[in-house]
């Protein structure tokens with residue numbers, strides 16, 4: 001078992017080590033091109049930030065994304081037995097079948113965006129079979145994190161590496177633009193615990209109403225998250241700078257397997273933040289990823305979900321392949337936070353699609369250094385907000401490719 005964990009750890013470290021900074025030179029070329037286009041400089045606002053970020057990610061000033069996919073990972077949560085959701089756990093497999101039949105919100109919005117839905121069983125507590133379902137089932141649901149660790153180290157690594165492989169396969173099929181999506185009743189509780197554990201935030205700030213729980217259940221859900229943090233010693237020891245001004249101690253961050261780590265990892269290069277929009281023109285990249293943070297993996301083991309762990313792998317895999325990855329709502333962002341702590345450079349490959357109504361989502365994005373494109377008051381998950389943002393991302397690419405320059409259109413300036 002030890003050997004298996006070591007091998008999987010090394011595999012994950014290799015993925016992290018392959019993640020490169022954005023290509024500064026191409027970002028500069030994109031910036032130059034944007035300034036030749038028939039518009040006052042900067043007048044396309046965040047579309048220009050996206051265009052620069054896409055250039056730095058892909059190495060192309062005019063990227064085109066012919067094949068795009070939303071990767072919807074599903075898993076069940078043992079913590080449901082604490083009564084923290086407005087819906088029963090059976091909804092997870094039922095919704096997976098709905099995704100496969102094409103009837104869920106994410107299917108509709110993906111069709112609208114011309115994207116494919118790739119549905120993956122990471123750990124649903126049912127025997128599901130369908131020709132279009134990819135099974136990467138690690139186990140039938142997590143353990144109840146309020147009583148014991150949700151996952152073992154082996155299970156956690158297996159799920160993360162499965163996510164990496166899913167992206168490897170899709171890239172081999174020609175996909176170049178990804179979105180994260182998930183299904184798992186109870187997973188806003190898991191995500192809130194991850195947010196608290198990695199930033200030091202209080203449960204009162206991080207815990208939201210998920211599928212729509214009433215006040216009494218909401219208070220209970222906060223208590224459950226507090227119990228999880230106490231049981232697993234996850235309180236206030238992020239080992240990382242949160243980027244939100246919350247003071248956190250720094251003793252537990254470390255290379256997996258022991259050694260001390262000295263890595264400034266709180267400053268993210270997430271391309272969509274207001275500051276980074278400016279930064280993209282000159283200083284896009286932060287430091288190269290260092291050794292992976294054992295702390296982030298530990299949090300995933302203690303409080304994670306199999307679909308969340310899988311999405312961590314999807315995000316790292318996309319970054320490894322220099323593909324943009326569009327992050328959906330609260331749960332996807334919890335996975336993105338873990339990914340950014342494992343590999344700080346991965347944040348440069350993320351685009352935050354929308355600001356979920358789920359309490360805590362703004363703090364979660366802030367901790368990664370991302371700012372959301374859309375404010376649609378959505379709180380669904382599944383990847384629904386992320387696919388809704390696909391057309392905007394493609395629009396940024398089209399601006400680069402199709403817009404006339406001052407010279408070509410004979411438009412005067414100065």
Ligand SMILES: Cc1cc2ncn([C@H]3O[C@H](COP(=O)(O)O)[C@@H](O)[C@H]3O)c2cc1C
Pocket residue numbers: 084085086087091095182183184185186187188189209210211212380381382
């Ligand atoms: C019918 C239905 C469809 C969904 N699609 C996504 N979620 C969302 O709700 C769940 C998280 O909320 P909580 O932590 O409160 O259980 C996740 O499955 C998430 O994807 C859904 C929830 C329901 C009920």
Ligand SMILES: O=C(O)c1cccnc1
Pocket residue numbers: 188209210211328329330331332356357358361378379380381382
């Ligand atoms: O923001 C989300 O992803 C979300 C919020 C509530 C319930 N399910 C998902």
